[in-house]
Amino acid sequence: MVLNPVISKLSGKLVVLASSSPRRLEILRNTGLRFEVVPSWFKETLDKGLFKAPHEYAVETAKQKALEVARRMPIKHLKTPDMVIGADTIVTVDGMILEKPVDKHDAYRMLSSLSGKEHSVFTGVAIVLCHEKDNDEVDYQLIDFYEETKVKFADLSENMLWEYINSGEPMDKAGGYGIQSLGGMLVEYVHGDFLNVVGFPLNHFCKQLDIIYNHCSVFSPETTESVYLSGNEDHSTSILIQQKDSSTSLPIPNSPLASSLHKVKKSRESQAKVNSVSTQDDRETKLHNSENTISPMMRSRDGAMHNDSEPKKRDLERIYELMDGFKASKALFTASKFCVFDLLHNKPGLDAEQIAQEIKASVKGTETLLEACVSLGLLRTKDTTGHPKPVFENTELATHFLRSDACFSLHAYIQHCNDTLWPLFSHLDSAVQEGTSQREKVKKCKEMSEDSFCNSREAKLRFMHAMHSSAKVAATDVATAFDISSYKTACDVGGCTGAIAYELIKVYPELSVTVLDLPAVVEISELFQRQHADKRVTFKAGDFLKDELPKADVYILVRILHDLTDEKLHILLRKISDACTPGCCLLLSEIFLEENRSGPSRGLLQALSMSEGKQRSAVEYSRILKDHGFITVQVKHSNNFLDSMMCVKA
Numbered sequence: 001m002v003l004n005p006v007i008s009k010l011s012g013k014l015v016v017l018a019s020s021s022p023r024r025l026e027i028l029r030n031t032g033l034r035f036e037v038v039p040s041w042f043k044e045t046l047d048k049g050l051f052k053a054p055h056e057y058a059v060e061t062a063k064q065k066a067l068e069v070a071r072r073m074p075i076k077h078l079k080t081p082d083m084v085i086g087a088d089t090i091v092t093v094d095g096m097i098l099e100k101p102v103d104k105h106d107a108y109r110m111l112s113s114l115s116g117k118e119h120s121v122f123t124g125v126a127i128v129l130c131h132e133k134d135n136d137e138v139d140y141q142l143i144d145f146y147e148e149t150k151v152k153f154a155d156l157s158e159n160m161l162w163e164y165i166n167s168g169e170p171m172d173k174a175g176g177y178g179i180q181s182l183g184g185m186l187v188e189y190v191h192g193d194f195l196n197v198v199g200f201p202l203n204h205f206c207k208q209l210d211i212i213y214n215h216c217s218v219f220s221p222e223t224t225e226s227v228y229l230s231g232n233e234d235h236s237t238s239i240l241i242q243q244k245d246s247s248t249s250l251p252i253p254n255s256p257l258a259s260s261l262h263k264v265k266k267s268r269e270s271q272a273k274v275n276s277v278s279t280q281d282d283r284e285t286k287l288h289n290s291e292n293t294i295s296p297m298m299r300s301r302d303g304a305m306h307n308d309s310e311p312k313k314r315d316l317e318r319i320y321e322l323m324d325g326f327k328a329s330k331a332l333f334t335a336s337k338f339c340v341f342d343l344l345h346n347k348p349g350l351d352a353e354q355i356a357q358e359i360k361a362s363v364k365g366t367e368t369l370l371e372a373c374v375s376l377g378l379l380r381t382k383d384t385t386g387h388p389k390p391v392f393e394n395t396e397l398a399t400h401f402l403r404s405d406a407c408f409s410l411h412a413y414i415q416h417c418n419d420t421l422w423p424l425f426s427h428l429d430s431a432v433q434e435g436t437s438q439r440e441k442v443k444k445c446k447e448m449s450e451d452s453f454c455n456s457r458e459a460k461l462r463f464m465h466a467m468h469s470s471a472k473v474a475a476t477d478v479a480t481a482f483d484i485s486s487y488k489t490a491c492d493v494g495g496c497t498g499a500i501a502y503e504l505i506k507v508y509p510e511l512s513v514t515v516l517d518l519p520a521v522v523e524i525s526e527l528f529q530r531q532h533a534d535k536r537v538t539f540k541a542g543d544f545l546k547d548e549l550p551k552a553d554v555y556i557l558v559r560i561l562h563d564l565t566d567e568k569l570h571i572l573l574r575k576i577s578d579a580c581t582p583g584c585c586l587l588l589s590e591i592f593l594e595e596n597r598s599g600p601s602r603g604l605l606q607a608l609s610m611s612e613g614k615q616r617s618a619v620e621y622s623r624i625l626k627d628h629g630f631i632t633v634q635v636k637h638s639n640n641f642l643d644s645m646m647c648v649k650a
């Protein structure tokens, strides 16, 4: 079985899907692969005439999409992914490439050209592996391939064609149909990988991962200077390698890579030779000449070729990024506060004036905000022929995380950032001077300006919404970080709305969880339970520093310890330790700092607004827990919202 060993190799790595297609997302999610979705900003405007074969166009587009995200993330998201996956699906018939229809007439043109005929569906896939070097440079390695599936359509009557077009399904799909839904009715047969027609050749992708992680030792920054791979006519992969120390190539037995070893030998000799190899092959010439192509050279974080004599541009850009960080945050907060993402979800394709009217704001201000959101990848302008002004719609990012009713909505947490953290950060200079939290100062200002703001029930509810939304996003990672299936009872200490508890019982059906929190929180938590209502989760009101803890086999502490003073932390751990019998488990989730406290900045920036506690590394937590009789069994860095540690009572 190829899949599982490969998927487990990717656990703990930051895998990014550079595609906004919900179908690709679902195909990959079904494999159990954990990944982030960062839609590419690459505009699909390559000149199709430049490509000898249609699949080359799909592969090149996939490559550009993946590279754009791989380069953008270290700068815009301040994190370097381990792997970026790009894909592009096209349909070809009678020598024509069909992408997504722009309107109903375009859909009609496409679908009638497919009627009664066999056509090919090509998906080009690019996998970019990113290796962060000590000196902040990022080294990229690229693998690409494509898959072809033949599909035959039945003869389609005009009636049927228009009925299908009017269903709206064709509009965001290559070739104007979706085989997995209504469009399946148009299809007589499929020869080849069905998922390839849906949008992602999963089987080929897994085989490629298997080659990378299980058979190909060249994919390691330690052994290679750089690897360059590209698709061959036979859907296989060709490889150009620059090795660091060795002059011998690495044959990969029984793999399609072996077929192109001559290229390895040519390219191994020197970087200059790599370029000369590329000039011997039209397609590779195109790739190497392309501005966006990765050649076996070092690129810096901004994607520019590294040149030691030019450090200033790179440094300046980084400084500008940092200076603009707060502007980007505030643009997100404001758009979120005005519910722009909800509005555009319900009414996609409004122009700035219409949006301004809906959110009751000025046209000028709204327009400026919308444009800023487009530049940040939160919104995009929609291509509408005939509309005099640009119209806006949500990107996938906004659809998945910014709508207030999305399953993984961060809307409430973003409001918490705006209403609670932002004012604290505006007092950061005093906080640094005085070495104390500015919470009381901020509270007083708010009390004076907004009577209701500090109304305790309202404020608590807002805080709980914020915790709930961010916990839901992290819950799967926390619940699946380790296998705790052998335990039957758990206590989520400071478990707030029960978001983690409900995820735990989903993953471990035999488990029952008691959520312990302060009485005021438990009282309100009912509001959050309606959607779940499961007897396996119960709530208990109490103070974890004073009251007896509920008996359990597993104690869970998610985002609790970092907020406590040393004294309170030891009181709580002592109570948990006393409640535990040998073999009981403690599951701790926090942002773990690196041991030298140089990152991650998410943890260190959070510390700037913390009142009593402190951020720690996994080793520090491990030492503290050891003093309370717990042995650390495993630590998992999730690259996500929270890291986790599993300890067992000795």
Ligand SMILES: C[S@@+](CC[C@H](N)C(=O)[O-])C[C@H]1O[C@@H](n2cnc3c(N)ncnc32)[C@H](O)[C@@H]1O
Residues within 6 Å of the ligand: 467, 468, 471, 493, 494, 495, 496, 497, 499, 516, 517, 518, 521, 542, 543, 544, 545, 557, 558, 559, 560, 563
């Ligand atoms: C930062 S929130 C974390 C909530 C939840 N664990 C999560 O990650 O979503 C801290 C939680 O601990 C609860 N808490 C704080 N002090 C407490 C105490 N002394 N006894 C019980 N719960 C407490 C708060 O009410 C809040 O729900």
